Amino acid sequence: xxxxxxxxxxxxxxxxxxxxxxxxxxxxxxxxxxxxxxxxxxxxxxxxxxxxxxxxxxxxxxxxxxxxxxxxxxxxxxxxxxxxxxxxxxxxxxxxxxxxxxxxxxxxxxxxxxxxxxxxxxxxxxx
Amino acid sequence: xxxxxxxxxxxxxxxxxxxxxxxxxxxxxxxxxxxxxxxxxxxxxxxxxxxxxxxxxxxxxxxxxxxxxxxxxxxxxxxxxxxxxxxxxxxxxxxxxxxxxxxxxxxxxxxxxxxxxxxxxxxxxxxxxxxxxxxxxxxxxxxxxxxxxxxxxxxxxxxx
Numbered sequence: 275x276x277x278x279x280x281x282x283x284x285x286x287x288x289x290x291x292x293x294x295x296x297x298x299x300x301x302x303x304x305x306x307x308x309x310x311x312x313x314x315x316x317x318x319x320x321x322x323x324x325x326x327x328x329x330x331x332x333x334x335x336x337x338x339x340x341x342x343x344x345x346x347x348x349x350x351x352x353x354x355x356x357x358x359x360x361x362x363x364x365x366x367x368x369x370x371x372x373x374x375x376x377x378x379x380x381x382x383x384x385x386x387x388x389x390x391x392x393x394x395x396x397x398x399x400x401x
Numbered sequence: 402x403x404x405x406x407x408x409x410x411x412x413x414x415x416x417x418x419x420x421x422x423x424x425x426x427x428x429x430x431x432x433x434x435x436x437x438x439x440x441x442x443x444x445x446x447x448x449x450x451x452x453x454x455x456x457x458x459x460x461x462x463x464x465x466x467x468x469x470x471x472x473x474x475x476x477x478x479x480x481x482x483x484x485x486x487x488x489x490x491x492x493x494x495x496x497x498x499x500x501x502x503x504x505x506x507x508x509x510x511x512x513x514x515x516x517x518x519x520x521x522x523x524x525x526x527x528x529x530x531x532x533x534x535x536x537x538x539x540x541x542x543x544x545x546x547x548x549x550x551x552x553x554x555x556x557x558x559x560x561x
Contacts, residue, residue: 286539306545310495320491345491355484368477375483377509383487384502 295331299324300341317398319344319391344390348383408432408441423453478512479524481505482531489534497534501527 299305310318322342329338330346339346358364358371373379393400405422406415409431417425427433429445444450486501504527511519 318495323491359484380506
C-alpha cells in the first residue's frame with residue numbers, strides 16, 4: 275500500500291513536471307491559480323512558483339527569480355533535503371542530514387517565508 | 402503519597418505515583434527508590450510491588466510480539482518533516498505547511514531539551530499535517546483535472 279502511494283505520487287510528480295516544462299503557466303490555463311490568492315486577493319509566499327519552475331526548467335534563472343525568488347533560492351536546499359530524507363544517503367550521512375533540517379534551517383526558513391510574504395503584501399508590484 | 406523513582410542504565414526516572422508506576426517497564430531487577438528507603442532496592446524485594454510485577458509479566462507476554470518492554474529510548478531525533486512542510490507551504494497549502502514548520506521547530510526544541518516524548522509527539526503532529534497537505538493537494542489537483550476535462554469536453558462539443 276505504501277509502495278503504491280509512493281509510486282502514484284512519483285507518477286503525478288513527473289506528470290506535473292512535464293506539464294510545467296511543456297506549457298508556460300503565465301500564458302496557458304492548464305494550471306491551477308493560487309487558491310489563497312483567489313480567495314483573499316492577497317498573494318502568498320508561493321505565488322509565482324509554477325511560473326518560476328517553468329522558467330527554471332528552460333534555464334531562465336533571472337526570469338524565474340522575478341516570479342518567485344524564494345523558489346529559486348530554496349530549490350537546491352529542498353532537492354538535497356529530499357535526497358537525504360528519502361534515500362540511503364541519509365543514513366550514511368545521518369549527522370549531516372540532521373543538521374540540514376535542524377534548528378538553524380527551520381529558523382532561516384521561517385524568517386525567509388515571513389519576510390518575503392510581508393514584503394509582497396506591502397509592495398505588491400515588487401514581486 | 403509514596404512517590405517512586407526507578408533507575409535503568411545510568412538514567413533515573415520519576416517521581417511516579419503507584420498508579421503511574423504500573424505503566425513503567427518495571428522488572429524484578431529494576432532498582433527502585435522512594436523517600437524513606439535507605440538504598441536503591443530491586444523491585445522484587447519490595448513487597449508492595451509484587452502485584453505490579455506479576456501483572457507486568459502478563460502484560461509482557463501480551464506485548465512481546467511488538468518488541469521488548471525495556472526497548473531503549475530512540476537515540477536519533479525523530480524525523481521533523483521540515484522539507485515536506487516547506488514544500489506544502491510553497492506549492493500547496495500555506496496554512497497547513499506553516500503548522501508543519503512550527504511542529505518541526507517543536508520536534509527540534511523538545512529533543513534538545515531532552516523531552517523525548519515531546520519530540521515524538523511533535524513529530525507525529527508534523528507527519529499528520531504533512532499528510533493532510535498531501536491529501537488536499539491531490540484532491541484539489543484531481544478535482545481541477547476533472548473540471549478541466551469537463552470544460553474541454555463542453556468546448557469541443559460545441560459549447561453550452
